[in-house]
Amino acid sequence: MVNDVLRDLLDGRWADLRRTSRELVGTLEPPPVLDLEAQRALVFEQLGLLAKGGHPLTGFPAEYGGADDVGGSVVAFEVLGFGDLSLMIKAGVQWGLFGGAVQALGTKVHHDEYLPAIMNLDLPGCFAMTETGHGSDVQHLRTTATYDPTTEEFVVHTPDAMARKDYIGNAARDGRVAVVFAQLVTGGEEHGVHALVVPLRDGDGQVLPGVSIEDCGHKAGLNGVDNGRITFDHVRVPRVALLDRYGSVAADGTYSSPVEGDARRFFTMLGTLVRGRISVAGGAGSATKKALALAVRYGETRRQFTRPDGSEVVVLDYLAHQRRLLPALATSYALHFAQEELVSALHDVTDDRARREVESRAAGLKAVSTWHATATIQTCREACGGAGYLAENLLPQLKADTDVFTTFEGDNTVLLQLVAKGLLTSYRDHVGDLDQLGMVRFVADQFVGAVIERTAARSIIARLVGGSGDGLLERGWQVRQFEFRETHVLEGLARRLRRAGTGEQDPFETFNNAQDHVLHAARAHIDRVVLEAFVAAVDRCPDPETATLLDQVCDLYALSVIEADRAWFLEHGRLTPDRSKDVSRAVNELCGQLRPHARELVDAFDVPESWLAAPITRPAS
Incomplete structure (x- = not known):
């Protein structure tokens, strides 16, 4: 039974469009095993069905029969990730990249000549x-x-x-x-x-x-x-x-x-082409949700080994199995809400400053979401044992189809460097006018002040969401850990670049030698952004019982991130050894508390049943 409140919260601002898009995807048949040419022909045929079903109209101008709904076009693309990913990418190329470039970079003469034919697929x-x-x-x-x-x-x-x-x-x-x-x-x-x-x-x-x-x-x-x-x-x-x-x-x-x-x-x-990068993050999220739905359903039916009374144990009752799937599920929820905020920001952007923020956040979320997809789909495959390796159970194709997501629409490592650069005040306005040495000196002059300004704002947020308690499940404590790590890493990077910028070191070597620091700064920033999006989603949940459940999922996300980087928190005095152990114990406890709700949490994604029709999802006879 789907938790309607949870599904509605996930559907968010474009709820109606998500539902109609899911219905359209549900009418398409999962592809059989075909040779290369036949598979391409089938995907092009289904692309035509999407065109007839109105899928491409959402993001194009009303003047040409579209809906002028930029955010909606990203959401519609995202939902295609529940189905055949070849079709999703083919649609993205035709209407997102090709059509989007003509729309964003062309003028009326190009729009008049090309957009109608692009929209109805007369012009691939x-x-x-x-x-x-x-x-x-x-x-x-x-x-x-x-x-x-x-x-x-x-x-x-x-x-x-x-x-x-x-x-x-x-x-x-x-x-x-x-x-x-x-x-x-x-x-x-x-x-x-x-x-x-x-x-x-x-x-x-x-x-x-x-x-x-x-x-x-x-x-x-x-x-x-x-x-x-x-x-x-x-x-x-x-x-x-x-x-x-x-x-x-x-x-x-x-x-x-x-x-x-x-x-x-x-x-x-x-x-102007940032929509494609945001779309890839959303599509990766949908593929990950589908993998989690398959793995959780299998984990609830597959039995392995016995208790002292001789009864076989459902594998999802094992803590080790919960540890594999439930933190990943919590992260998928967190990334979903961060993606929803990003799509809204793209849709509502009105000035250059907001546009730069969208571009930077899009780069970071694309990187984090696609890496999460690659890791989680592999985990889901392993969690389904040998059955997960069979093509009929869908996970091998999900693995193969999403692997390239980490390098197209921007290599993830490069994208995180863009995020770090985007954190510098006015950096992107000045970068074109600076050589590499000037860039280093600009960092030294501008960065520390920008960090101080952000730190003050973050402290206000921490007080608002959690008070001053130090309990591991105290939201304020969690937010403060994320904020401290982000601020400390950024300040450390600023000092490092400032020292290098005042010496004789080659500017290329200065940045090259700091890349590990740059990437950590970007990741810490995006983790904080994602947590804040999750906190906001919990706060707007209208049903107290569902909000309590979602609050636990948010706790699991926050603590699993801290646990994954606890060496850094230990090194910088934010965790004692005993406190570090407490974090792991809390993750274990949260996994146990969320175990009875695992199916409810994946069902709320509302993946069309026709695209979950794998033998491993059927109850054992």
Whole structure:
């Protein structure tokens, strides 16, 4: 029996859309085992069913038949993660990346020409950013788009093998056009990375002259997505092909932009595409919830070994089994509420400062959520023993399909470095105007003051949510531990960079030598953000009994994070050895208290039953 209050709380602001999206996903059939071409064909067919069912309309402009609901488009994508992940990614490429780039980077002429056909799937397309030699370092892509004023055309060219567009979804089979990111050159002057709409195939599906496409072939997972490699040999496209919201070229080759500075313009352009990164975090969360639902159902029916009275023990009654699944379940709840807050922030963003905060938080949550998915789905597979290794029980495919989430839409390690940089006051406004040495000195000048300002705000939050008690289950104590770790690590990083910035050390070496510190600072910050989102969700739960249950889940999340990093807390005097042992005992007790509610907690995710139809979920006969 689903706890309706808990489900409604999880459904949140876009509850109606979540439910209709789940219904749409529930009408689709889980795919059978197919060869590569048949799997791709089935996914494209189901993509058409999503188009007919109205899935892509949510995020596009009302002027073209959409709903102008940016947050809703992320939520709709997230729900697809309960089904076939190849279909989810294929939809994300078509309507999120390709369609989203045309919408965000183009102007009305592009919207009129392309958006209706993109929305109804008459124009399948690609998002061609990543290159063989440049993935995370988008600013230094090598593909060129050189303007020829004599014909009023751009010449799109791949100068060498490292500039080949690589791993491009929709390229190998279905894509007819691509939004291609290239270095824009006019009159011999470079203006940084811009995006152009470049045709790939004609109406009969034949690859056009000057375009070469290779099939990436079989991957570890997501084989319903036709990833390919694209090379351009002096391909000419008209001047209007440039998506010119942030940079335009006149007929004579004169370049103009409403954003000054190549670096600032570059980050402004990429910032408009942050929806894809947020969507990946949500999709990873859905896949993780599905894995937990499978593992908990199996754990409630599978019996192993006996008690003294001869009765066999249900495996979820073992503390070791609870330890594997329940902290992960608590973390999934925490990340869900943090994701909900982030989607709302994206939907409501109105100014540059809020937009920068969304971009930074999106980077951190994407990293944490996808790492959590990889670890938790593996744990769920192991918790189901040999049965979890059978394809019919769905977990192996979830493992294979989500593994790449940690590196696409931004490598997680790189993303956490972006989070740490985003914590610096005005950092992202100034980074384009500073060389590496200036960057180090800017950190030294700006960072400590910013940390002090945040510390004061955090102290207010701690007092509001928990009082001054020191009990492990006292919310104020938990929040203070998260805050102290974040602040201490940030201050330590500031001191470290300040010392390095005043010496003769090479600026690259300064940052390279501090990367461990940078990553820890970012992770500590995101952990605190996630905890605060969970606390807020508990506070708004309308039913006292459900709120009590959710409060225990929040305790388990907070203490399991502290336990995982308790070496740091011990080293910095926030835990004594005895207190550290108490944390582990409290985690054990919370696992025992939540054991009877494990099924209730996963059922509240409301994964469509058709996508949980695995033999391991059926009661033993």
